[in-house]
Amino acid sequence: MARGPQPARPRRKSEGNIQENLVKTRIGGDLSSFMKGKTDPPKGIGKAKHFDVIIEFNRDFPGGGTAARQLLFEAFLLYLNRIGATDESNNLWRFGMSPPLGMPAVSEDSKLDLSQMFSNGSRIAAKSLWTDSYAFATLTREAIDRLSSWTMPQKDDDKNKGETKSGSKNKKTPLVYKIWCDHEIKRCVYESVRTIKCDAAHASFAASGKGVVWAVADTGIDGTHPHFKTLRTLDLPDGLFHRDFTADNPDPTVASAAALIDSAGHGTHVAGIIAGRTSVLDEPKTDAVKKICVKSEVRNENGTKSTVKDTHDGVITGMAPHCKLLSLKVLANEKQGKLSNLLAAIGYVQRSNDYGRNIKIHGINLSLGYPFDPVWFAAGQSPLCVEVDRLVRSGVCVVVAAGNAGYGTVTQFSGAPERASHSGTIMDPGNAALAITVGSTHRDMPHTYGVSYFSSKGPTADGRMKPDLVAPGERIISCALYNGAKSGEVPFREDTGTSMATPHVSGAIAAFLSVRREFLGQPERVKEIFIGAATDLKRRPEFQGAGLLDLMRTLQAV
Template sequence: MDIELANHMWDTFKNSGPSDVSERVQHDSRGPIRGLWPNFEIHGLINRTAITTKSLAAQRAFGAYGEGITWAVVDSGIEANHSHFARHSNLGLPGSPLSHRSFVGGSVADALTDKAGHGTHVAGIIAGEDTGVLIARNHIVDDKDLRVRQEKVAAVSGMAPKCSLLSLKVLRSDGSGDLVALIKALQFLRQLLQEHDGELPVHGVNLSVGYPFDPSWFGTGQTPVCREVDALVRAGLVVVAAAGNTGCGMARGFGPRASSFQMGVGQTINDPGNAEAAITVGSTSASPYHTGVSYFSSKGPTGDGRPKPDLVAPGERVVSAAAGKLWEELGPPSTRTPYAENSGTSMAAPHVSGVAAAFLSVHRGFIGRTGEVKRILLGSAVDLGRSRDFQGNGLVDTMSAIQSV
């Protein structure tokens, strides 16, 4: 660009008051013009995380949409009326022997409601799709001012948008639950597989539920829930579990002027993520090469010295389907949108579930071969250059997993 023209543009812009155009020009003491940048449009983070995991690339290159694959979501239910699941009828289960079920009381219909909002958000990361939607983003002004900002995005898509979803409700309306309901859900799935030996009606399960585990209570990985997970994997289901959000603790130095500070804490993997056969997932941001592993993400090794987590995936400020309490927390009706942010390894795990479903929809010969699926996902992960106890084998990579076979 001609420097006189550029300087004229700068003079015009700086005297015109705030505008989108003036914010495109960078100016510093080394010269009047350092460069001009377009004011690029930004998109919801679920789109960014689909790029981070290379799921969008796999959909375009291999048709890895999760079609013909069914994934169980053991959580607080899935809101069937959400538009995110309408386009591909993800909750319809046509011609399937499966039926949605609640293990905390209620009917089949109760499994398709979600007053807590957690299960719907998790399910939306695995599957479903919508276009031309409003999303709500948390806009932090300062430490005392958190505002909700609406944005219009072209599309919101799960990692495997055409994957079918089976809702197994184990959390109550307030988001609470207990181990008995979780174990019953896992036993239900194992019995289902035994009844349909030879052709699996469901191919994987996402566990974004759990509890902090103290290895002094029980042998690590040998608790009742971990044994159920391992048995389910042996029966042919891929089990993906959240690592937990207890990977950061407080420490205090020595001396009269010692202060407290936060630090990463090892041996904090939650159950059922301690299960040997589970694919246990920690959290990153949508820019993992820059930010690394999330501070809250639970860290290994396990209490008995096994390497965990297995993988990491985006779990910070992930935008997905909003329902129930999560939707209500967006504020008055004028600020509520069908999609909202949430963070935690609960959001990281369904990214890996969606990647696994996408992989199986392309390489159907691996259905039921759970050990090989885990080996492929771990072996094709991208090393982020962080400690093994933080990142596991690295960032899940859909394209590399599909191409490695």
């Protein structure tokens, strides 16, 4: 018997959510969720009227994305002039803002119309000028809505006819491609140097990092620490400067000095794993150093922790002791930093390298990131991941932390909580396809203890295998802040996380490139070689990737 028309099936709530997530819009899913109150906003936003955003411009705009960005800048300057606030206007000009070639003719009325979206509290950060595709701004909900729908005004004759002179339909050109939320990013070695065979590589191949420059995007590097004085680790080749992106410093000298101040200690610890040397007895000795003190934590019988201070009489060295380090300060302290700071820092590396035409910075270490949500953007397609992949294609090795979200709490069927390993927890920018994403293993017994329980596990949300490698990340000893250290005493401390595993790989690659210089500027080939030479720890690939980093085998493989 034939069936009559069936009533429409009510759409379930989950189906509606999926459909909404896939709707094309110029407001990113992350920002939209915060604006609608569906997701807890980044710390500091609360229910404020303004949102920190990353504006990605439309490359199809007349004159390209740089012209679109310039138009927004000029509209913002009109707003500042209208309200009589000249400080920020002068600050933008001091950074050297100038109209790009191919800038279309836009009427003053149109610029004035665009400037109307700005209001009290609106801001465009001068660090935007370090990138070519983005602007970093603070805007109201109304301004975000208006900017997302603003299109290039059409000529009157075309507008009236509805067609161009060629007869094709007249298409309005939007100013922006997407507006994203400016996320908060978070920070995600004398025994571990043997674990990855860096000591053997130093002795057998003289793989010490000479002639290689590695950037560290972090909380800054303590420029007063003696570990970086022995081999003049922070003295950069001509044309390169340290840079602080946590504040708009148009004066290069001020910005450079600020990058060598670290109030948190995370960046200093990471930097000490990559490069530098501290020695009391063996040459080359560290000047004015009489004692190396190492602080570590021990667990007492009653479950409490206490700090133990030991003296070390030998040498503490980075994986590539002679490598030069470039400090890019993107985190103001241990817990605070904007994604826009990191995007600006990546833009700075691109410009320093003349976009791959003259590579001066050979690699960058990113021991930081933020949790990935597939509702916001596809895995590996966030603005940060896109810029990381672009940097790799320009000839720079990018080494990133997988994250520390590999273990947590799940709810049983009965409702009781239970602790368990979590798969699919790789953080951004670890989801970037071309980056070398690093998980953590034990400091000196990786075959016995395997992958660290906290190390984020793959695969990515779109099915790619990550992490790529694992390296020591548990109780790693490196530089502590030098502030307040006693005369002749150099402080070191333990720290744990994939943040500590990542610089092991950065240092090993710097050491490799110093003796296999034909691979400079070929980061994808370098990644392939290191993955192929890794040691299998007999753990699942979503835990260990290709396995444990092995510098000696990598050098012997080529």
